[in-house]
Amino acid sequence: MATVRLRGQLEKLAGGESTVDVDAGTVTELLAQLEQDHSGLEGWILDERGELRRHINVFVNGEPAEPDTAIDDKDKIEILPAISGG
Amino acid sequence: MGTRKGLFVLEGEPGSEFSIRTRAFVGDPVDYATRDPRTGRLFAAVTSPFWGPRIWFTDDLEDEWQPARGVALPKGGSDALKRVWVIVAGEQDGLVYAGGDPGVLFESRDDGATWELNRALWEQPSRPRWRRDSGGLSVHSIAPWPGNPQRLALAISAAGVWLTEDGGRTWAHGNEGIVADYLPEEARATAIDLCVHHLERAPARPERLFLQFHGGVYRSDDAGRTWIDIAAGLPHDFGFPVVLDAADPDSAYVIPVTTADRVTDGRVAVYETRDAGATWAPRDTGLPQGDAYLSVLRQSFAATGEGDSLELYFGATSGEIFGSADAGRTWFGVAQRLPAIASVRPA
Numbered sequence: 366m367a368t369v370r371l372r373g374q375l376e377k378l379a380g381g382e383s384t385v386d387v388d389a390g391t392v393t394e395l396l397a398q399l400e401q402d403h404s405g406l407e408g409w410i411l412d413e414r415g416e417l418r419r420h421i422n423v424f425v426n427g428e429p430a431e432p433d434t435a436i437d438d439k440d441k442i443e444i445l446p447a448i449s450g451g
Numbered sequence: 452m453g454t455r456k457g458l459f460v461l462e463g464e465p466g467s468e469f470s471i472r473t474r475a476f477v478g479d480p481v482d483y484a485t486r487d488p489r490t491g492r493l494f495a496a497v498t499s500p501f502w503g504p505r506i507w508f509t510d511d512l513e514d515e516w517q518p519a520r521g522v523a524l525p526k527g528g529s530d531a532l533k534r535v536w537v538i539v540a541g542e543q544d545g546l547v548y549a550g551g552d553p554g555v556l557f558e559s560r561d562d563g564a565t566w567e568l569n570r571a572l573w574e575q576p577s578r579p580r581w582r583r584d585s586g587g588l589s590v591h592s593i594a595p596w597p598g599n600p601q602r603l604a605l606a607i608s609a610a611g612v613w614l615t616e617d618g619g620r621t622w623a624h625g626n627e628g629i630v631a632d633y634l635p636e637e638a639r640a641t642a643i644d645l646c647v648h649h650l651e652r653a654p655a656r657p658e659r660l661f662l663q664f665h666g667g668v669y670r671s672d673d674a675g676r677t678w679i680d681i682a683a684g685l686p687h688d689f690g691f692p693v694v695l696d697a698a699d700p701d702s703a704y705v706i707p708v709t710t711a712d713r714v715t716d717g718r719v720a721v722y723e724t725r726d727a728g729a730t731w732a733p734r735d736t737g738l739p740q741g742d743a744y745l746s747v748l749r750q751s752f753a754a755t756g757e758g759d760s761l762e763l764y765f766g767a768t769s770g771e772i773f774g775s776a777d778a779g780r781t782w783f784g785v786a787q788r789l790p791a792i793a794s795v796r797p798a
Contacts, residue, residue: 374502378518409502412531413524420501446501 367440369399375444378405387442392423393432395442410444420447452766453481453750456790458495460512460798465762465776469785473512483750486798487540487547490562493798496535496549504534506549508563521566522549522557525573536591537750538563542600550590554581554607558619569619572605581610582644584665591749594652594660596674604652604660604675611645612662614675625675632666648691649749656700661728663693663705663749670703670728681728686720689713691749692765696778698757701727704734704779706747706765714744721763723779737782738773745769748793755797766792 366386376383380403387402389395396417400407412418416432423430424443436442452459458481463469475481476497483496491510498504507516524532533552541548541558549557549566556569572590581588589608596602604625605613612625624643631642646665653659658674661681667688669678682688687707696702703724709716720735739745745767752765761778770789775782 408523412503413526413528414531415527416531418501418503 366438367395367436367442369395369442369444371444375406375409378409379403380405389436391432391436392425392430392434392442393417395436396423396444421445422447452772452789452792452796453484453495453794454770454790454792455480457481458484458497459786459789461772461786463785465774466783468783469772469774471786475512475516476507481793482534483537483794483796485538485794485796487562489540489544492562494538494547494563496538496551498534504532504551506535506538506563506566517564519559519563519566521559521568522551524553524555524568533587534589536589537593539593539595542595542598546600548593548595548603550593550605552587552589553583554578554588554590554610556590556593556605556619571615571620572613572622575622577610577643580643581607584609584646592647592650592662594650596652596657597654599657602657602674604650606647606650606662608648609644609646609665611643612647612650612675612678625671626678627676628671628678628680629662629664629669630667630680649693651693651695651703653695653700653702654697659700659727661693661695661703663690665689666710668693668703668705668728681724684731685722686716691747692752694752694754694763696754696757696761698761699725701725703728704752704754704763705731706752708747712744714746717741717743719743719745719773721765721775721779721782734775734779735782736780737775745771750794750796751792753796762797764795764797766795768792 366388389398457477458475460472461469462472480498495507506519506522509516535551537550539548545560547559547563557566559566592606594604601618613622614625648663650662660671662669668682670681671678689710694704718740719738720733722731755762763775766772768791771787772785774785
């Protein structure tokens with residue numbers, strides 16, 4: 366299982382869990398499974414269309430990932446707001 | 452107040468500047484904030500650029516805000532909720548409404564903790580012909596009928612006025628008499644892409660409504676079925692908000708702005724009618740009268756109290772707020788140097 370690190374608002378919405386294990390083959394599957402396992406997260410990362418919210422970045426083992434990026438066991442996943450400002 | 456950079460709660464005595472009591476959602480756009488007068492519950496519509504649009508609530512400003520559940524479009528569709536524009540107490544215990552973009556109405560029956568999409572409006576056959584304006588496709592005005600939860604009027608920019616008499620199970624247009632000058636003459640009679648900027652119901656005479664249009668100010672005396680233009684006498688027929696004195700169904704207040712740039716024309720004036728729009732009088736004592744080009748958005752003008760002690764407040768995208776404690780006869784500065792103001796509601 367991959368390990369997802371949750372910070373800030375996402376950690377609160379997941380009931381205070383800062384890391385959760387999720388079994389999934391791609392980033393999209395992982396996010397959908399994450400929302401299913403933690404209903405408080407529903408709609409926060411994926412919108413109603415199932416698309417990753419525009420200013421959210423997903424990293425797999427420290428590398429920026431795309432929705433179809435493959436996930437392996439023991440991968441470390443981070444879900445972070447994009448840089449804002451300007 | 453909702454601002455482009457968070458919620459600001461101000462407090463003070465009318466006549467002098469207010470102080471900032473607290474802030475919340477720092478840095479996020481807060482499009483609307485209000486207090487339910489029945490329960491005291493505070494609501495904020497926050498459009499996080501990261502986590503999406505959401506309604507938050509708290510029963511105490513000192514407590515943490517909670518995200519409401521269910522404020523979303525059906526999953527798996529081709530659209531996503533973009534913004535919540537307005538939150539209004541309904542006429543039944545626990546009933547609260549929220550309007551948003553893309554042209555959607557949400558209903559809560561537990562004082563705003565959980566919400567459901569109004570399916571009848573969502574599935575309107577004419578929806579594909581509704582048009583987005585520069586602010587989106589928004590349900591921004593919700594006007595309950597005092598004492599009757601079955602009757603409701605909505606305004607959608609730009610899809611006109613919608614009326615229900617069965618608690619939202621069915622909806623009918625209420626656009627007769629509204630003239631969209633921005634459309635070709637041949638298209639006006641059957642147009643449904645009508646850009647209503649704001650709508651208010653006179654609580655003391657519920658069949659009467661006032662609306663500020665995208666060019667025109669209108670009144671309806673038959674619950675929104677037909678409308679007459681009452682803009683004659685105003686310096687500009689363009690504007691965004693309209694506010695009423697709840698005690699006087701012949702009253703309305705608007706803030707005219709120029710059609711070209713949609714700001715005040717160098718001087719700031721609220722215009723008041725007390726004869727249902729037959730005549731208008733400027734109310735500008737204490738307001739800037741030179742080099743003042745303010746943009747006042749549709750949710751940024753509000754009233755509390757009634758009659759001679761009616762309090763009026765409006766905010767501008769320049770971060771200034773003005774108030775009146777005498778029904779508009781004189782004005783004072785409430786606050787300045789705030790982020791762009793999106794909504795003002797007395798609490």
